[in-house]
Amino acid sequence: MEFGIGAILKILGSLAFFIYGMKTMSEGIQRAAGTQLRAILRTMTKNRFLGVFTGFLVTALVQSSSASTVMTVSFVNAGLLSLVESAGVMMGANIGTTVTGWLISILGFKVNLSAYSIPLFAIGLPMLFSGRLKLKYWGEFIIGFAILFLGLSYLKDAVPDLKNNTEALAWLQQFSQGGFLSRVFFVFVGALVTVIVQSSSAAMAVTLTMCAQGWLPFEVATAMILGENIGTTITAELASLVGNTNAKRSARIHSMFNIVGVTWMVILMPVVLPFLSSFLQKYMGIADPYTTAADMPIGLSAFHTFFNLTNVILLIGFVPLIVRLAIMSVPEKEGEVDDVRLKFISTAVLTPELATSELQKEAAHFAEVTGRMTGFTKELLNEINPKGQKNLLERISKYEGITDNLEVEITEYITKLANNEMTPETSVRLRNIVNICNDLERIGDVFYQIGKLYEKKIEENIYFLPEQRKSINEMLDLIAEGFTKTVKNLNSADFKNVDIKNYLEHAKQIKEKRDEIREGNLNRLGDTDYNVKSSMVYNNLSSLLDKVGDHVTNINESIVGEI
Numbered sequence: 001m002e003f004g005i006g007a008i009l010k011i012l013g014s015l016a017f018f019i020y021g022m023k024t025m026s027e028g029i030q031r032a033a034g035t036q037l038r039a040i041l042r043t044m045t046k047n048r049f050l051g052v053f054t055g056f057l058v059t060a061l062v063q064s065s066s067a068s069t070v071m072t073v074s075f076v077n078a079g080l081l082s083l084v085e086s087a088g089v090m091m092g093a094n095i096g097t098t099v100t101g102w103l104i105s106i107l108g109f110k111v112n113l114s115a116y117s118i119p120l121f122a123i124g125l126p127m128l129f130s131g132r133l134k135l136k137y138w139g140e141f142i143i144g145f146a147i148l149f150l151g152l153s154y155l156k157d158a159v160p161d162l163k164n165n166t167e168a169l170a171w172l173q174q175f176s177q178g179g180f181l182s183r184v185f186f187v188f189v190g191a192l193v194t195v196i197v198q199s200s201s202a203a204m205a206v207t208l209t210m211c212a213q214g215w216l217p218f219e220v221a222t223a224m225i226l227g228e229n230i231g232t233t234i235t236a237e238l239a240s241l242v243g244n245t246n247a248k249r250s251a252r253i254h255s256m257f258n259i260v261g262v263t264w265m266v267i268l269m270p271v272v273l274p275f276l277s278s279f280l281q282k283y284m285g286i287a288d289p290y291t292t293a294a295d296m297p298i299g300l301s302a303f304h305t306f307f308n309l310t311n312v313i314l315l316i317g318f319v320p321l322i323v324r325l326a327i328m329s330v331p332e333k334e335g336e337v338d339d340v341r342l343k344f345i346s347t348a349v350l351t352p353e354l355a356t357s358e359l360q361k362e363a364a365h366f367a368e369v370t371g372r373m374t375g376f377t378k379e380l381l382n383e384i385n386p387k388g389q390k391n392l393l394e395r396i397s398k399y400e401g402i403t404d405n406l407e408v409e410i411t412e413y414i415t416k417l418a419n420n421e422m423t424p425e426t427s428v429r430l431r432n433i434v435n436i437c438n439d440l441e442r443i444g445d446v447f448y449q450i451g452k453l454y455e456k457k458i459e460e461n462i463y464f465l466p467e468q469r470k471s472i473n474e475m476l477d478l479i480a481e482g483f484t485k486t487v488k489n490l491n492s493a494d495f496k497n498v499d500i501k502n503y504l505e506h507a508k509q510i511k512e513k514r515d516e517i518r519e520g521n522l523n524r525l526g527d528t529d530y531n532v533k534s535s536m537v538y539n540n541l542s543s544l545l546d547k548v549g550d551h552v553t554n555i556n557e558s559i560v561g562e563i
Contacts, residue, residue: 010154013154014151014154015151015205015206016151017147017150017151017154018147018148018151018205019151020147020151021144021145021146021147021148021149021150021151023144024140024141024143024144024147025140025141025144025145025147025148027140027144028137028138028139028140028141028142028143028144048084048085048087048088048091048316048319049088049316050088051085051086051087051088051089051091051092052088052089052091052092052095052312052316053092054088054089054092055072055088055089055090055091055092055093055094055095055096056092056093056095056096057092057096058089058092058093058096059092059093059095059096059097059099060096060099069089069090069093069232069251069254072086072089072090072093072250073086073247073250073251076246076247076249076250083246083249083250083253083323083326083327084319084320084323086250086253087250087253087257087319087322087323088316088319090250090253090254090257091257091311091312091315091316092312094229094257094258094308094311094312095305095308095309095312097200097232097308098301098304098305098308100204101204101208101297101300101301101304101305102301102305104204104205104208104297104301105208105297105298105300105301106298106301117146117147117149117150118146120142120143120145120146121143121146123142124139124140124141124142124143124146125139125143126139127139127142128140128143180266180267182220182223183219183223183266183269184223184266185223186220186223186224186227187223187224187226187227187230187262187266188227189223189224189227190203190207190223190224190225190226190227190228190230190231191227191228191230191231192227192231193206193207193224193227193228193231194227194228194230194231194232194234195231195234200228200229200231200232203224203228203231204225204228204304207221207224207225207228207300208221208296208297208300208301211293211296211297211300212293212294212296212297217290218273218277218289218290218296218299218300219269219273219290221296221300222269222273222300222303223266223269225300225303225304225307226262226265226266226307227262229258229261229262229307229308230255230258230259230262232258233251233254233255233258233259237251237252237255245330245331248330249323249326249327249329249330250326252326252329252330253322253323253326256322256325256326256329257311257315257322260311260315260322261307261308261311261314261315264311264314265307265311272303272306273303276299276302276303276306277289277290277299280298280299280302284298284302286298286299342362342365342406342409342410344358344359344361344362344365345358345359345362345409345410345413352417352420352422352423352426352427352430355413355417356426356429356430356433359410359413359414359430359433360429360433360490360491361491362410363410363433363436363437363440363490364487364490364491366403366406366407366410366436366437366440367436367440367483367486367487367490367555368483368487369399369402369403369406370399370403370440370443370444370483371480371483371484371486371487372399373396373399373400373443373444373447374447374476374479374480374483374548375480376392376395376396376399376447377396377447377450377451377454377476378473378476378477378480379392380392380393380396380451380454381454381464381469381472381473381476382469382473386458389458393451393454393455396447396448396450396451397448397451399444399447400444400445400447400448400451402444403440403441403443403444403445404441404444406437406440406441407437407438407440407441410433410434410437411434411437414430414433414434417430418430428561432558432559432561433558435554435558436490436555436558436559439551439552439554439555439558440551440555442551443548443551443552446544446547446548446551447548449544450541450544450545453537453540453541453544454541456537457537460533462531462533462534462537463531463534464534464537464538465529465530465534467520468534468538471513471516471517471520471542472517472538472541472542472545474513475510475513475514475517475542475545476545478506478509478510478513478549479510479545479548479549479552481506482503482506482507482510482549482552483552485502485503485506485556486503486552486555486556489503489556489559490555490559492559498556498559498560500556500557500559500560503553503556504553504556507549507552507553507556510545510546510549511546511549513542514542514543514545514546514549517538517539517542518539518542521535521538521539521542
């Protein structure tokens with residue numbers, strides 16, 4: 001049997017076609033239902049059991065465990081999910097990804113889907129040119145679905161049929177007769193294939209195709225599928241590299257869960273596989289997957305589902321322990337801050353009158369969180385170590401994202417409340433809180449601009465004179481004090497008994513400091529020891545801090561209803 005470069009390229013091309021179809025289909029449905037999917041992840045994770053169902057549902061819908069795990073890691077990074085909540089979602093994603101195997105086994109091998117792919121293109125292509133975005137995205141999903149199974153059809157044709165050429169598999173038999181070590185070897189092979197193609201679904205398709213064509217014995221294929229469960233964790237690990245410590249811990253939970261599961265299954269495979277084979281023959285009416293290549297894909301899909309479902313049942317009670325181990329394996333970075341989440345409101349919408357007090361507390365918490373950026377900026381101004389400067393710039397950038405998330409969450413909650421009847425007083429308070437959150441989010445944006453300005457200062461080796469540094473430190477101290485007063489005002493009962501005059505006097509001091517900096521900067525221009533680039537950064541920095549002061553003033557005016 002000839003099997004040269006051309007055949008290898010045909011297999012690789014077919015696999016690329018399959019992966020592209022999977023990517024297009026997954027991205028299409030994520031765009032079409034992305035908001036709903038994100039809402040599901042945010043709201044349906046109150047406990048680990050509900051999180052498992054959520055992970056299963058999202059993964060089954062998007063047909064990509066990688067997409068759902070990366071989404072989960074990003075939510076942990078943003079502080080919208082806790083580690084325990086993310087653990088449940090990761091477990092559910094493992095079960096959800098088994099749906100892909102069943103689709104491939106039942107439709108891809110039992111039905112000639114390539115014959116239906118062309119009509120699907122006819123349906124999906126006109127939808128791509130629709131002016132309605134939702135319809136366009138569903139068109140992407142349909143075309144991706146067609147490409148996926150067309151690629152699978154080509155893959156089946158590209159892989160040579162070795163059922164009647166047992167000599168060609170003689171080399172494989174040498175590796176499959178070593179008992180436990182052989183199983184470990186093929187677990188490693190499965191993990192490696194998944195890492196290379198960066199898709200457990202694609203790796204699963206390759207494994208199922210090789211089994212259907214007689215390449216792999218049943219026990220070897222099951223070991224490879226276990227390896228694919230480990231290989232798929234690399235996606236979440238890679239996604240977490242740019243995240244914070246908790247994002248890395250979330251990815252580590254996924255890895256630990258899969259590794260522990262694969263370990264016990266590798267040990268018990270000699271017992272589990274014969275039992276599963278008998279069960280499938282008796283209750284599903286298929287032939288022995290050990291001896292019948294045509295029914296082996298069904299046997300492998302059943303094994304994949306059995307393994308992931310059993311692993312979740314066995315380990316869900318140990319989630320707190322797994323979380324603790326993940327925390328130990330990914331220690332807190334020096335100087336890294338904790339993740340910030342909503343503290344006082346939940347997804348359960350109360351009556352507007354009951355919710356406003358909780359929202360007021362949340363607004364005060366939001367202000368306290370945003371105020372931390374003043375301290376980070378002051379540390380950055382006085383930090384001379386490049387590594388410390390980098391960490392502080394990352395922290396400012398992270399908190400800008402946190403302010404975005406907090407504003408979205410609070411505003412969405414208030415929007416839900418707006419559908420209920422409420423008193424005019426409550427309506428005004430809710431509107432004021434929306435304005436407060438808007439100003440706090442804008443403050444986060446301004447501090448982000450300050451971080452970018454300072455980053456440019458570092459790159460261009462621009463240095464402040466001691467007098468410049470002293471003036472900016474004094475302005476930052478005034479803003480920090482302003483935040484302290486603002487948080488106190490936000491925590492006052494029902495926004496009552498707030499003396500805004502006290503704050504306005506303070507805001508006046510910030511303006512005076514800004515004017516002092518501008519005047520001093522203009523007076524020094526032209527002096528031989530006064531750098532022009534430094535003076536520009538100095539002036540821009542004072543202007544941005546003045547904007548922060550303006551937004552803080554707006555917040556205090558909103559507290560007393562002076563909009």
